Amino acid sequence: MSMAAALDTQWALRWVQETARVVAENRALLIDLDRVIGDADHGENLDRGFSAVVAKLDAGDAPATPAAVLKQVAMTLMSTVGGAAGPLYGTAFLRAATSLGDAGEIDAAAAAGMIRAARDGIVARGKAEVGDKTMVDAWTPATESAETAAQAGATPPEVLAAAANAAHAGAVATEPLIARKGRASYLGERSAGHQDPGAVSTALILQAAAEAAGEGVA
Amino acid sequence: MSVGLVIVSHSAKIAEGVVELAAQMAPDVVLVAAGGVDDGGGPVRIGTSFDRVQAGIEQASGGDGVVVLTDLGSAVMTAEMVLEFLEPDARASVRLAQAALVEGAVAAAVQAQGGSSLDEVVRAAEAAVVSIRPEELEPFVSHAAAAPGSDAAPGASASPGGRTASGSWTLPNQMGLHTRPAATLATGLADLDADVTVNGVDGKSVMLLMSLGLGQGRTVTAEASGPDAQAAVDFIGQAVESGFGEPD
Structure with missing residues (x-):
């Protein structure tokens, strides 16, 4: 990857572009994961949602701050996604935007704080806990790793990479779990043996954040 | 004016059907269907839409308050988000009922038709749990x-x-x-x-x-x-x- 970059408005716009690309690339995977334990709409819904975000950002005036970009993401996802990912990711990006205030550039502590705010928003909205086989199982380790990295003196892009790596590990660890929230919970024990699609998409989104900052993810 | 109802479902057809059913017994109550999701003009798909729910609440307000009834999980989350976005004044007269959609909507509509208060309409919706043996x-x-x-x-x-x-x-x-x-x-x-x-x-x-x-x-x-x-x-x-x- 290219050199590590500052987390500014341009980074936020690259994050959105990269998320749209990586979600489109993994659309089939997310649909398949959701087909076995849900309603098979996660990949399609997210692809549609982030495509709409890109279109909206391309069409409108350039937002002035990273927070303004994330707020636009939130509002568009809420209106276009349709499934549970709409209000959950909508809340996540909205809380993340609020945590950043009007800062033009995000430091390491603010980067970790942004991920914490997103995670807390998702927990408040979906009422899921760690171990319920949901996206919370990716967001929670991501938050902890980001905070640990920030406290240890990591750069802002390194904070994002730490979050992305932990989210990936968290998503993989959802495989043996039995779902206790969402549509998959109706399946009971049959939900074990597959990764949770929301946890997987969380890992993809955080990976896109790190890569938009020039930080490769292991 | 009575309390108005907004019916939020993943399916536009379910929302419209519940409105149709409830309207039979509550001809004077404003009943708004807010089902499905679209991409701004595209075909309506399964899902729930922030915009549709927000517009529905606006359409149903103007009376003695609004009760929102929902179906599955993410419909509840979408409705909660819309409520959080309301101005405090408007927010005070909108309630999210924890009720079975069909039974709750019919019970709430009848209660609203009788001119009951917002609290009473919510209570009617939430008490309407009936099952079949x-x-x-x-x-x-x-x-x-x-x-x-x-x-x-x-x-x-x-x-x-x-x-x-x-x-x-x-x-x-x-x-x-x-x-x-x-x-x-x-x-x-x-x-x-x-x-x-x-x-x-x-x-x-x-x-x-x-x-x-x-x-x-x-x-x-x-x-x-x-x-x-x-x-x-x-x-x-x-x-x-x-x-x-x-x-x-």
Whole structure:
């Protein structure tokens, strides 16, 4: 990857572009994961949602701050996604935007704080806990790793990479779990043996954040 | 103006169908369907939309408040988000009911039709949980739902107001205690200051009355307590004996 970059408005716009690309690339995977334990709409819904975000950002005036970009993401996802990912990711990006205030550039502590705010928003909205086989199982380790990295003196892009790596590990660890929230919970024990699609998409989104900052993810 | 309802479902057809059903018994209540999701002009898909719910609440407001009823999980989350985005003034008159969608919507609509307050409409929606015991193929009422105000149990002498009344009548009309008569009883009783049970269920709940499944020739037994106890029993007696104005 290219050199590590500052987390500014341009980074936020690259994050959105990269998320749209990586979600489109993994659309089939997310649909398949959701087909076995849900309603098979996660990949399609997210692809549609982030495509709409890109279109909206391309069409409108350039937002002035990273927070303004994330707020636009939130509002568009809420209106276009349709499934549970709409209000959950909508809340996540909205809380993340609020945590950043009007800062033009995000430091390491603010980067970790942004991920914490997103995670807390998702927990408040979906009422899921760690171990319920949901996206919370990716967001929670991501938050902890980001905070640990920030406290240890990591750069802002390194904070994002730490979050992305932990989210990936968290998503993989959802495989043996039995779902206790969402549509998959109706399946009971049959939900074990597959990764949770929301946890997987969380890992993809955080990976896109790190890569938009020039930080490769292991 | 009465309380308005917004019906949020993943399916546009379900939302429209619930509105259609509830409107039968509540012609004057504003009922708005907010089902499905679209991409701004595209085909409507399964899902829930922030924009549709927000527009629905706006359309239903203007009366005595708005009750939002939802189906599965993410519909609840979408509705909660919309509520969080309302201005504090508007937010105060909008409630999210924790209710079964179809039963709750019908019960809430009937309650709203009778001019009840926002609190009363929410309560009607949330109390309307009825299930079917398949082996009997006859509707029954869950114990929890059947005992609203258990302080009004038959024979209770320490009732509010200290007055009780009761009566029994036979249903003369062919259709029995179906939806329209149930609504007639529930709305008529709603304004009276009395706790009323009909065959053991809350007489002010149209869903519970309907769930009794009482057909022609069956006995209706009412027990009432409170200041308007006698008026309540008289009202039920007259309504039943007249066959609700329907043919024998």
